[in-house]
Amino acid sequence: MKGFDIMNKQLNAVIFDLDGVITDTAEYHFIAWKQLAEQLGITFDRAFNEQLKGVSRMESLERILALGGQTDRYTMAEKEALAHQKNEHYKQLIARMTPDDLLPGMLDLLRELKRQNIKIGLASASKNAFTVIERLGIREYFDTIVDAAKVQNSKPHPEIFLTAAEQLRVDPSTCIGVEDAQAGVAAIKAANMFAIGVGDKEALKEADYIVETTADLTYDAIVRAFYRE
Numbered sequence: 678m679k680g681f682d683i684m685n686k687q688l689n690a691v692i693f694d695l696d697g698v699i700t701d702t703a704e705y706h707f708i709a710w711k712q713l714a715e716q717l718g719i720t721f722d723r724a725f726n727e728q729l730k731g732v733s734r735m736e737s738l739e740r741i742l743a744l745g746g747q748t749d750r751y752t753m754a755e756k757e758a759l760a761h762q763k764n765e766h767y768k769q770l771i772a773r774m775t776p777d778d779l780l781p782g783m784l785d786l787l788r789e790l791k792r793q794n795i796k797i798g799l800a801s802a803s804k805n806a807f808t809v810i811e812r813l814g815i816r817e818y819f820d821t822i823v824d825a826a827k828v829q830n831s832k833p834h835p836e837i838f839l840t841a842a843e844q845l846r847v848d849p850s851t852c853i854g855v856e857d858a859q860a861g862v863a864a865i866k867a868a869n870m871f872a873i874g875v876g877d878k879e880a881l882k883e884a885d886y887i888v889e890t891t892a893d894l895t896y897d898a899i900v901r902a903f904y905r906e
């Protein structure tokens with residue numbers, strides 16, 4: 678038996694989002710998008726960057742172009758080139774990441790889940806997820822990594838979380854999903870998993886359990902929340 682088993686409920690796996698849960702790559706996405714936006718004559722600030730969390734690369738570019746009233750200015754090939762340019766800059770920035778970039782409490786949580794034989798998955802909209810996990814020095818903790826390159830549908834579609842559960846060979850109802858974005862929480866719920874939101878209570882109100890910061894994501898707290906439901 679893996680994990681706890683109280684009244685037929687069992688926790689077999691925890692599936693994490695990356696940006697905003699394990700590390701704050703949002704800052705690097707911000708720097709790279711800002712530089713591209715400025716080049717295009719579009720004013721881009723942190724408040725707008727919030728709207729891009731959990732959103733795919735191409736959709737992020739579309740939103741930035743819409744912000745600048747430039748939706749129809751570029752061909753598809755030009756948009757691909759702009760997205761590529763942003764990604765090259767982003768890759769330079771994440772190459773400098775170290776284990777110090779892990780958000781508070783996350784290493785302890787991964788260690789404890791491993792110790793308790795609970796499977797660990799990653800479900801990230803980022804095609805750079807693997808590199809980031811390597812830079813953070815936590816590759817060994819993950820039993821599966823599902824990134825945007827492996828799925829057709831973006832969050833809030835449940836595909837990425839369901840694929841992770843399938844690869845871990847566990848039933849979705851025995852999984853916890855952890856997310857900082859509203860679309861991510863919706864994806865977890867649509868996958869029939871227990872949703873933990875990290876961040877704003879109002880924005881993440883669909884989640885089954887919400888913590889303000891990752892420092893509150895302790896093993897005891899999440900297990901207690903899962904079995905209380």
Ligand code: B16
Nearest residue numbers: 695696730731734801802803804805
């Ligand atoms: P890439 P997550 C998401 O990561 C980011 O929150 C979002 O800002 C980014 O645009 C997206 O990944 C795609 O990233 O350009 O590296 O493929 O929160 O799903 O881990």
Ligand code: MG
Nearest residue numbers: 694696697857
């Ligand atoms: Mg996120």
